[in-house]
Amino acid sequence: MSSKTQELQGDFGVWLVIYVELFTFAILFMGYAIARSYNVEIFNDSQLMLNKTAGLVNTLLLITASWFVMRAIENVKDIYGDFDIQKASNYLLWAIGMGFLFVVSKLFELAHVFGEGITLSTNTFFTFYILLALFHLMHVLLGMFILFNLYNNTKKKKYSRKEHVGLESGALYWHMVDLLWIVLFPLVYIMR
Amino acid sequence: MRASTKVFLFLISLTFLAFFIGLTEISSGWFVGVLLFSTFVKGKLIVDYFMGMVEYKSRWSNFPTLWLGLVLLVVGGVYFFV
Numbered sequence: 330m331s332s333k334t335q336e337l338q339g340d341f342g343v344w345l346v347i348y349v350e351l352f353t354f355a356i357l358f359m360g361y362a363i364a365r366s367y368n369v370e371i372f373n374d375s376q377l378m379l380n381k382t383a384g385l386v387n388t389l390l391l392i393t394a395s396w397f398v399m400r401a402i403e404n405v406k407d408i409y410g411d412f413d414i415q416k417a418s419n420y421l422l423w424a425i426g427m428g429f430l431f432v433v434s435k436l437f438e439l440a441h442v443f444g445e446g447i448t449l450s451t452n453t454f455f456t457f458y459i460l461l462a463l464f465h466l467m468h469v470l471l472g473m474f475i476l477f478n479l480y481n482n483t484k485k486k487k488y489s490r491k492e493h494v495g496l497e498s499g500a501l502y503w504h505m506v507d508l509l510w511i512v513l514f515p516l517v518y519i520m521r
Numbered sequence: 522m523r524a525s526t527k528v529f530l531f532l533i534s535l536t537f538l539a540f541f542i543g544l545t546e547i548s549s550g551w552f553v554g555v556l557l558f559s560t561f562v563k564g565k566l567i568v569d570y571f572m573g574m575v576e577y578k579s580r581w582s583n584f585p586t587l588w589l590g591l592v593l594l595v596v597g598g599v600y601f602f603v
Contacts, residue, residue, distance in 0.1 A: 337582060338573045344581065351588045362596040366603040373548060385540040389533065395571050396529040403525060497573075504571045508585070511563050512592060514536075515556045519543035520600065 339498035361457045375454035383438045384518035394427035395507040407490045418483035428473040472506045475499040528570045564589040
């Protein structure tokens with residue numbers, strides 16, 4: 330753990346995907362901030378209509394899911410001398426469960442917003458909010474699909490102490506989804 | 522306690538801090554500064570410990586941190602100066 334290496338974990342393809350996704354979301358986040366500077370009152374008033382508790386719960390769910398994924402990686406990489414593929418498999422299942430709860434919570438939140446008669450064209454704030462929410466939700470769903478594949482692979486004992494690049498790559502994607510939400514939550518729900 | 526668990530608990534704490542700031546519903550430059558800084562710390566912890574960057578010294582390993590810093594700098598710049 331103490332000596333640094335040149336090689337990143339995961340394979341090159343997943344890093345390419347991560348960099349493209351980060352770039353895309355950076356444009357959306359900066360676009361949100363710039364659009365807000367032209368409509369501060371509309372953004373501040375509209376933001377009050379969002380459910381901050383739902384935002385908090387969603388953040389806690391994603392952070393917890395990331396922690397479970399991290400624990401699975403630790404078990405497979407044998408970082409603490411406790412290699413246990415079955416335990417890793419259980420942690421991945423818990424992470425998928427957290428992801429599922431996030432999806433349910435987000436769908437309830439969006440249903441409430443749409444139920445208020447709000448659409449993409451209501452105002453600039455809600456255009457950004459709905460686009461960011463749906464775009465991020467798509468990434469969560471893809472992340473859950475990836476985690477499910479990792480779960481299946483751990484069940485089949487496809488990973489070992491020495492061969493676990495696939496597990497690392499999938500985990501990296503999930504952590505990226507978490508990282509994006511970590512920026513999205515304060516930006517859209519809190520900052521005013 | 523494992524490093525990942527310490528990071529997890531710290532992330533949870535910073536999330537509650539942001540939430541309680543949000544509950545005040547006050548437009549404050551000071552609050553925006555605190556939120557931007559806590560978001561940077563949270564993002565950096567995810568990049569370093571969950572994505573494992575703390576173990577690597579490739580030039581590519583700096584990219585997620587640069588991304589995070591740039592996004593938050595632009596957001597902060599727009600909030601404070603535009």
